[in-house]
Amino acid sequence: MKKYFFITGLIIIFINILVIYLFGIANFNFKNYISLAFFFAFIFYYKYYNIVNTKFLKILKSVLILFSIFIYFWIIFICGYMIINYPEEKKFEEKLILPHADKNWEENYYLLAEKLLEYQKKYQNKIKIDKELIYQYRSEPAIESLLEKTYNDRKKIIDFIISNNITLPEKEINFYSVTPKSLEIMNIFKLELIEITKYINEGNFDAAEEKYTKLWHFVQSNNNSNLTMILYIVNTSCIDLLINFYFNSEIKLLNSRNEIIDMIKSIDRTLEDKGKISFRYEYQYLRKILKNNDAEFFKQFNGLTDQNLKFIFFNNGWPFYDQYKTWRIYHEIFYKLELLFQKPFYSLSDGLKDYENFIKKNTEFSYFINPIGQLVLTFSTPCFSGAILKKEILKSKINLFLHILNSSDKELLDNIPTDNLTGRPYKIIKNDASTIIKSECTDKNYNGEINFKIKTNL
DSSP states (O other), X not given: OHHHHHHHHHHHHHXXXXXXXXXXGGGOOHHHHHHHHHHHHHXXXXXXXXXXXXXXXXXXXXXXXXXXXXXXXXXXXXXXXXXXXXXXXXXOOOOOOOOOOOHHHHHHHHHHHHHHHHHHHHHTTTOOOOTHHHHSOOOOHHHHHHHHHHHHHHHHHHHHHHXXXXXXXXXXXXXXXXXXXXXXXXXXXXXXXHHXXXXXXXXXXXXXXXXXXXXXXXXXXXXXXXXXXXXXXXXXXXXXXXXXXXXXXXXXXXXXXXXXXXXXXXXXXXXXXXXXXXXXXXXXXXXXXXXXXXXXXXXXXXXOSOHHHHHHHHHHOTTXXXXXHHHHHHHHHHHHHHHHHTSOGGGOHHHHHHHHHHHHHHHSOOSSSSXXXXXXXXXXXXXXXXXXXXXXXXXXXXXHHHHHHHOOTTTTTSSOOBOTTXXXXXXXXXXXXXXXXXXXXXXXXXXXXXXXXXXXXX
């Protein structure tokens, strides 16, 4: 028994030295001091074992036996964890690499962020946009004043985006606070559309067409840039507004129809590729956290209650946290999303099921297999199915819009294009005064999301 207690005491001191070596003296807490107290108790018992057989030593012996059982159970537990999680995964080959960043594009990012920040400060809480104004402009002093005050600042930002490509610098991926203000871009865009409606009401159709064409240049230039997911969604929303504006206003494309058609074709060709880049920015954001073991980010998780335990396991990893395994699974999640992003909506069902099964399999919490990694995946798994659906709806609108712009009244019902939402041609509804071309997908799921009314007899 003497040797048993002596060996147990040495194991305790070894564990405490290991804690200090691995985790730093800052993580040597109250629990470690208790274990040190037991170390001295073991040594005390070992030294005075044969001197006196007092009641105190008998009680101490019982306590030390119970504590030693706990120590050996804990050692067996850790060894079991290591066996179950062996081997620790190593680095893997990544496919989700960001495109080469042009220095000028990166500088433009900071310039745009600065311009939008100035715009936000200048007009903060002063811009309240009534959506009805986009299609039904009414002349009021407040609206006239707002358009006049913001005109030069809006023009500067619109012209800057048209003239320059933009990319988010890789070093800024963790700091979304400096991302150009997406809400300001959308507000500026809506004010531009309101101004077009104003020109139409005044009978100034040339000015209306010129500004409408300029806004297509704006969204095309944005689409040619490398955008984060939020800015990609904002730009696709702007494209959607432009298409809806054409069918809900009296805009006339007398001089720029072919120019706009060419821009829309260019956008249509690159929409998926630019969406892939935005997915990769989102992936790179958490990749940095996983690579650098960002404990501050991890502290937001509520799966564990002991913050120190979180910090220790997250920063020192295996067997409780397999960094590269977690990183690889996260990479596979985004890679599967990227592949889904490129497929037509009607062919997505099987791919979505496989994706959902993969997510379920890899985010179900386990107390034994990479538990900290499972927590990371559970709290950080992206949900971009809405972005994929919106992109597909926009693709369907672009497809139909191009067909309408390219066709005369007599040609409109010839060679009806295939709807990427259904895999079938668009539905035609004719009456005496107009023709409605719509996606059949809207009948059941999307509440008339794609429903274009052509004001002509066909």
